[in-house]
Amino acid sequence: MNMHARPPQLLPEHAAFQTCAVRWVRHWNEHLFSFAIERPASFRFRSGEFVMLGLEGEGKPLMRAYSIASPTWSDELEFLSIKVPDGPLTSRLQTIRAGDQLYLGKKPTGTLVADALLPGKRLFLLSTGTGLAPFLSIARDPDIYDAFGQIVIVHSTRRVSDLAYHDELTAQLAGDPLVADQALLQFHYIPTVTREPFRTTGRIGQLIEEGWLFHPPVSGERALNPETDRVMLCGSSEMIRDFSAMLERHGFDEGSNAKPGTFVVERAFVG
Structure with missing residues (x-):
């Protein structure tokens, strides 16, 4: 002792x-x-x-x-x-x-849930910093793999050491007892770093504009399409604001528990 x-x-x-x-x-x-x-x-x-x-x-x-x-x-x-x-x-x-x-x-709550999204083919989970947290739960939910053909987590941080869960996500959740087999085929992880050298650098918006986000193994269109793609956003207030505006310009509409849409954010964390 x-x-x-x-x-x-x-x-x-x-x-x-x-x-x-x-x-x-x-x-x-x-x-x-x-x-x-x-x-x-x-x-x-x-x-x-x-x-x-x-x-x-x-x-x-x-x-x-x-x-x-x-x-x-x-x-x-x-x-x-x-x-x-x-x-x-x-x-x-x-x-x-x-x-x-x-x-x-005693009572969990939130709007960053699949119930607030319309059915779709690709689910993009876009996060900065600790905004990754809810997507760790979503990516290990067996129902998500039944609802969407592809689940893509994009995690942007300033430094390489800030990429929490990097190894687990790179391994496509191989140790998960319920989704490992489905994740091997359907789950994709794209980490990016903004202030240090890394295999992927740049902010998420840059990756979208340059089409890098849609390179293999992510399949389908080379742009976000509100007809087939669904997006969840979690991160800084600036990131949420900018991406929400960008998505709305491209024809996406924000969903809620009462009225599902094509993208959702967690409003509780937005200043």
Whole structure:
């Protein structure tokens, strides 16, 4: 036993939130980390949804919305987060360890779900930074592979080390027990880096304009087509704003749970 190891952080019970133990933490670099918590037996969510997560603050829980990165069938809830040195929550959250407790909201929600999209052939999941998180859940959902012929994740970061889950995605989710066989044929991963040398460089918009996004193994048209393509956007406010405008100029319309469309964004994270 390590006599210098600190005891797990335990939280007081709170009527509005559940307390869940941290299972594991993975630090990708000095700016980015992933972690997972135990999943309550009663917790249900749709791929792409987010939930409130947090720690005890000054007299009340300090909560923030986090997209769920784990698939709907998993017995744990996985998240991807940036590290903000002076952030009210993330400055503390980045120090959590296995065994610590976090507050978990009881009701997941969100608009970045397949229910908000019309049927289509190709599904493009365009993300920057930690906007990758909900797409990790969506790409491991067996129903997605039945609904679309191709699923394409595009992840843009500033640095190579910011490409979280790069190895797992490059391997086309080979270790996934439910979608590995389908992903081998239908799933494509396109990482791109904007500030360091890499095999693919440039912002996502540049890849679309130059047609690079539609090179093999992605098959079909060499441009986005609202008749057959569906798009999900998750990332910075600037990225969401610019891409939404671009998609609308090309005939796409934003969908919602009440009225499905040809593209969707998570409005909860857009300033």
